[in-house]
Amino acid sequence: MSRLLGSLLSALVLLTAACAPQSGAPPSSGGAAPAPAKPEAAAKPAAGSSLKIAMILPGPIQDADYNAVGAQALDEIKRQTGAETAFSESVAVADAERVAREYLNSGYNVIAFHGGQFLTIVQKLAPAFPNATFIMESSGQIPDLDPNVWNIGRKFYQGFYVLGVLAAATTQSKKIGYVAGVKLPDFVASLNAIKQAAHEQGGDLQVIDAFIGDQNDPVKARQTTASQIGDGVDFVVVSVNLGVNGVAEAAKAAPRPVYFTTYYTEKPELAPDRLTVSLLSDFATPYLQVVKAIQGGQRGGYVEMRPGNGFQLSEIRNVPPAAAQKAKEAFDAVAAGRKDIPEITDHVID
Amino acid sequence: MSADLFIDPQLLRLTVTIAAPFLLAALGELIMERAGVLNVGIEGMMAVGAAVGFLVTWASGGSYLLGLGAAMLIGALLCLLLGYYGISLRGQQITVGLALLVFGQGLASLLYRAAVGVQFAAPRVEVLPSLPLPGLAALPVLGEVLFTQNALVYLAFLLVPVVHLVLFATPLGLRWRACGDNPRAADALGVNVVALRYAATVVGGLLIGLAGAYLPLVLTGGYSDGMIGGRGWIALMLVILGRWLPWLVVGGALLFAYVEALQFRVALVTKAVPPQLLLTLPYLLAIIVLIWIYRGARAPAALALPYDREARG
Numbered sequence: 001m002s003r004l005l006g007s008l009l010s011a012l013v014l015l016t017a018a019c020a021p022q023s024g025a026p027p028s029s030g031g032a033a034p035a036p037a038k039p040e041a042a043a044k045p046a047a048g049s050s051l052k053i054a055m056i057l058p059g060p061i062q063d064a065d066y067n068a069v070g071a072q073a074l075d076e077i078k079r080q081t082g083a084e085t086a087f088s089e090s091v092a093v094a095d096a097e098r099v100a101r102e103y104l105n106s107g108y109n110v111i112a113f114h115g116g117q118f119l120t121i122v123q124k125l126a127p128a129f130p131n132a133t134f135i136m137e138s139s140g141q142i143p144d145l146d147p148n149v150w151n152i153g154r155k156f157y158q159g160f161y162v163l164g165v166l167a168a169a170t171t172q173s174k175k176i177g178y179v180a181g182v183k184l185p186d187f188v189a190s191l192n193a194i195k196q197a198a199h200e201q202g203g204d205l206q207v208i209d210a211f212i213g214d215q216n217d218p219v220k221a222r223q224t225t226a227s228q229i230g231d232g233v234d235f236v237v238v239s240v241n242l243g244v245n246g247v248a249e250a251a252k253a254a255p256r257p258v259y260f261t262t263y264y265t266e267k268p269e270l271a272p273d274r275l276t277v278s279l280l281s282d283f284a285t286p287y288l289q290v291v292k293a294i295q296g297g298q299r300g301g302y303v304e305m306r307p308g309n310g311f312q313l314s315e316i317r318n319v320p321p322a323a324a325q326k327a328k329e330a331f332d333a334v335a336a337g338r339k340d341i342p343e344i345t346d347h348v349i350d
Numbered sequence: 351m352s353a354d355l356f357i358d359p360q361l362l363r364l365t366v367t368i369a370a371p372f373l374l375a376a377l378g379e380l381i382m383e384r385a386g387v388l389n390v391g392i393e394g395m396m397a398v399g400a401a402v403g404f405l406v407t408w409a410s411g412g413s414y415l416l417g418l419g420a421a422m423l424i425g426a427l428l429c430l431l432l433g434y435y436g437i438s439l440r441g442q443q444i445t446v447g448l449a450l451l452v453f454g455q456g457l458a459s460l461l462y463r464a465a466v467g468v469q470f471a472a473p474r475v476e477v478l479p480s481l482p483l484p485g486l487a488a489l490p491v492l493g494e495v496l497f498t499q500n501a502l503v504y505l506a507f508l509l510v511p512v513v514h515l516v517l518f519a520t521p522l523g524l525r526w527r528a529c530g531d532n533p534r535a536a537d538a539l540g541v542n543v544v545a546l547r548y549a550a551t552v553v554g555g556l557l558i559g560l561a562g563a564y565l566p567l568v569l570t571g572g573y574s575d576g577m578i579g580g581r582g583w584i585a586l587m588l589v590i591l592g593r594w595l596p597w598l599v600v601g602g603a604l605l606f607a608y609v610e611a612l613q614f615r616v617a618l619v620t621k622a623v624p625p626q627l628l629l630t631l632p633y634l635l636a637i638i639v640l641i642w643i644y645r646g647a648r649a650p651a652a653l654a655l656p657y658d659r660e661a662r663g
Contacts, residue, residue, distance in 0.1 A: 060575060062463060064472035183625065210617050213629045217579050218570035220614075223364060227614040230360040242472075242574040249477055249571050269471050348621075 051083035051295065053110040054103035056096055058117065059216070061089050065241045065264045066281075070114035073283035077291050083110075097121045104129050110294060112287070113137065116186065122149055133294055135287070139186050139345065140304075147300045150290045152283075155306040156263075158334050159279040160190035160237065161341045162313065163261045164197030165330040166277060167235040168205055169323035170259060176207045177233035179224055179247055181215035181240045185345035192344040194237055197330075208233055209348065215241040222246030229254045235276075236260040244270065259318055266314045277327065278314040285310040308335030355619060361611055362495040369600075369607035370499075370506040371396075371564040375585035376592070376599045377506075377513050378557030382429070383589055384517060385550030386530035387436055388654035390447035392558055393582025394454020395428045399562025401458035404573040405465045407475045414478060418502075418563050425559020426552045428454060433551040437544055440656030451582075459575050477571045478502060502564055507600070509557075514596040526550050530650030533657040543657050561585070580633075587636050593647045602639075609635050 053074070061071040067089060078085045086108065088099050096118055100111050104125075112135035113122060122136045126146035133148050140153040167176045178194055180187040191209050198205040208228055212220045221243030225236055229250060236251065236258065238244050244262050248270035251258040262270070263279040286303045293301060305311065313331050316324040333339040355361070375392055382389050389395075399421040407417030432450055436443040466473055478500040486497040517523035525546050528536035533543045565581075566573045584606055592599030613628040 060459070060463070062466060062469065062472075063574070064469055068469075208618055210614060211625045212614075213626060214579070216574055216576060218572065218574060218577060219565055219579060222569050223368065223611060224614045224617075226360070226364055227611070227618055230358065230364075230615070231618050242572075242577075245472075245474070245570040245572040245574065249569060253477075253480075265471075267471065269474060 051081065051110055051291065052108040053077060053083050053085050053112060053291065054100075054108040055085070055087040055112040055114055056091050056099055056118070057087060057089045058092075058115045059090055059241070061087070063216075063242055064267070065244075067114070069264055069281050069283050073114075073287045074112075076284035077287055080288060081291055081295065083291065093117050093121070097125065100125055104132055109133065110135065110291070114283070116154070116184070133299055135290055139189070140343070141302055145300065149300045150294070151302050152286045152290065153302060153304045154186070154310075155304060155343075156186050156279075156311075157189035157193040157343055158306050158341055159263070159311045160239070161193035161197050161339070162307065162327055162331045162334060163237050163263075163277065163279060164194030164207075165201070166261065166316070166319065166323055166327035167194065167237055168198045168201035169326045170276070170319045171205065171235045173232045173234040174203060174205050175228075175232045175234065176205060177225065177228035177236035178207055178209040179221055179228070179236055179238050179240055179243070180209065180211045181217075181243060182213060183211045187211070187239050188348060189343050189345045190239055192349050193341050195349055196341060212240070212243065214243065216243060218243050218246035218249075220246070222250045225250035225260075226253070229258055234258050238262050248274065268317070273318060275317065276319050277316045280312045280314050281305075282310050282312065306335075307331055355615055356612070358615070359491050359494050361615055362608075363498070364611045365604060365608045366495060366499060367503060367568070367607075368610055369603040370503045370568075371561040371581060372585055372588060372603040372606060373506045373510070373600060374502075374557050374564065375561035375582060376588040376603060377509055377596060378425075378554035378561070379585055380554075380589045380592070380594060380596060380599060381513065381517070381526070381550050381557075382554035383653055384523075384530045384594060384650060385526040385547045386533060386650055386652045386655065386657070387433065387547055387551050387554070388443045388447065389429065389432055389551075389554065389558075390444055390586060391428070391432065391450030391454060391582075392585055393578055393580070394451035394458075395425050395555065395558045396454075396562030396565075396578045396582045396585075397458035398428060398454045398461070399425045399559035400565050400577060401461045401562075401573055403559070403563025404475065404566035405461060407567060408473050409465070412475055414567060417475075417567060418560060421559040421563035422556040423559065425557070425562065426555035429551045429555025429558065430548070433548050436654075436656060437547050437551070440658055443654045443656075455575075458573075462573055462575070472572055472574075474572045475567065478568050500568055502560070502568055510596045510600045517596070522546075527650070529657075530652055533652050534659075537657075537659055543659070547657075558582075558585075584632065584636060587640060590647060590649075591639055591643050593643070594650065605639075606632055606635065 055074045057067045057070050059067040061067045074085050091099050110133045116138050122134045126134050126149050135150045137152045178191050195207050198207050210224045212224050221240050225247045238247050238260055247260055251260050251274045252271050259274055259276045261277050264281045266278045268275055286305045289303050402424045403417045403421030406420040410416045435441040435446040480498050481501050483497040487493045525541045529543050529546050537543050565577055588599050588602040591602040610632050613631045617625050617628050
């Protein structure tokens with residue numbers, strides 16, 4: 001009896017561990033396949049209405065954030081183009097190639113990697129599967145990509161410039177916080193854009209930045225934000241994903257009014273009287289442009305996601321009307337290409 | 351860098367707030383280890399406690415008591431699983447603990463997903479409010495640091511003398527320690543080793559579940575996968591650092607919480623130290639302290655050893 005119970009419990013342990021939200025992937029082939037010496041042609045050419053699109057997402061789709069908007073884009077593609085779609089979530093970079101190969105071997109002819117961390121995998125798979133099309137995301141143009149690769153360049157920093165304008169126009173303490181996770185080029189460029197906005201506002205505004213090493217750790221985000229608030233910050237520009245929960249709690253617990261921004265999705269429920277604006281990311285816009293181009297027979301190319309094309313401002317709340325107006329004008333200027341914002345990714349400017 | 355940075359009242363207040371979950375989990379582990387049961391699955395159990403505590407609070411419309419109670423219950427149940435393998439089946443406690451670590455992390459994700467599904471607005475609850483203690487909260491500096499905390503912080507620190515008294519001033523504590531040091535001798539004196547080890551396991555599980563629920567219900571107001579962030583492992587280490595003594599464990603918890611809080615303050619005032627290096631500070635400290643402290647530490651002699659009363663001594 002004890003052995004039976006033990007076996008049942010062991011099975012339960014393994015089953016539940018396996019049920020952690022990792023994928024809705026096709027049947028596993030077990031382990032990463034070796035790099036092919038010759039091009040493989042499992043997938044049929046991607047064109048016309050026979051598209052079978054698989055998206056690989058780095059995190060869980062219930063994050064109400066980056067992965068959720070990715071899944072939303074995939075739903076929109078299915079609805080608007082009639083393509084067959086599937087996705088795998090919480091796929092680590094080390095597993096992404098295996099998962100992509102499983103899709104390709106299952107007949108999927110378009111593989112979309114939702115995240116900037118999959119470049120080397122795309123560079124490896126694209127020549128190996130010349131009949132398939134790959135969609136990847138990055139911070140901009142990448143030279144020498146294969147002809148069957150679509151690159152979506154996400155210009156987050158342009159949107160963060162607008163958030164910086166709002167922060168600079170709102171802060172009373174003249175101290176703006178910036179809470180980011182991993183020190184990636186995207187986030188460094190965003191920080192520099194905020195600094196540019198603060199500098200343009202004048203009045204010796206200070207931007208206090210913190211990279212906490214994790215996009216999804218709300219506890220660290222809260223501790224960091226509390227430290228910034230302790231240092232005088234009264235407006236925080238947020239560049240973490242699930243970490244934003246911690247920022248919101250730190251803002252709510254602050255001894256004086258502290259405001260913050262978010263991105264990807266609108267999150268007013270976090271702190272209705274503290275959240276000012278969200279930089280909304282509609283990935284469906286660039287993805288649909290890409291998928292429609294693929295349906296038109298265009299195998300590769302570049303699409304830019306930027307204010308006006310994929311990035312929008314949510315309703316602006318809890319700030320003086322003049323500050324909101326300034327942010328809207330800045331957004332319009334950036335969207336129209338009238339504002340020059342240098343993309344500095346390799347160092348943080350003073 | 352000013353010296354005021356290191357004694358800033360807000361930094362010290364944050365230290366106390368952060369120390370509470372370390373303390374709760376470490377006290378739970380300490381009780382278990384004193385009785386001879388080693389639980390290396392704290393991280394996974396805290397994850398389940400966090401998920402269940404948050405979900406029940408959310409589903410009940412903000413009832414902290416229900417949420418905290420459910421988290422404690424699930425922590426105790428998971429520890430009972432460990433107890434069943436480690437005490438009744440006399441399996442390897444480390445192996446089972448590691449299995450429960452993975453199980454817990456998977457279960458936490460699964461429960462959250464099953465209950466919440468995919469939403470563009472993640473569910474949230476109001477965090478436990480601060481509970482300034484009348485009179486004491488007005489004390490200069492100390493009042494702000496110690497007496498404007500939430501109820502769970504007070505509970506965590508009150509548990510230190512309680513656990514100490516139970517372990518060292520009551521017959522139950524004596525029996526628990528006997529089970530951890532020499533279960534055969536305890537058995538010979540009529541102590542029910544199996545029952546007492548189970549009891550310690552359940553009490554430990556209650557505290558570990560509570561520590562997990564602390565994070566979403568006090569610090570973040572929401573649950574996310576991976577939010578325990580290694581705190582379960584730190585709690586395990588704190589028991590060794592504290593040499594299996596509650597009053598030393600509290601010192602360790604405050605030290606680690608202080609370093610964790612300080613790293614963010616240091617990152618604000620200097621860019622000379624890379625942020626990545628600052629983030630490793632608590633773990634570097636853990637390694638250094640463990641190397642230093644373990645030389646003189648004496649673990650319960652029968653820790654992690656299954657007890658078989660039929661075996662020859």
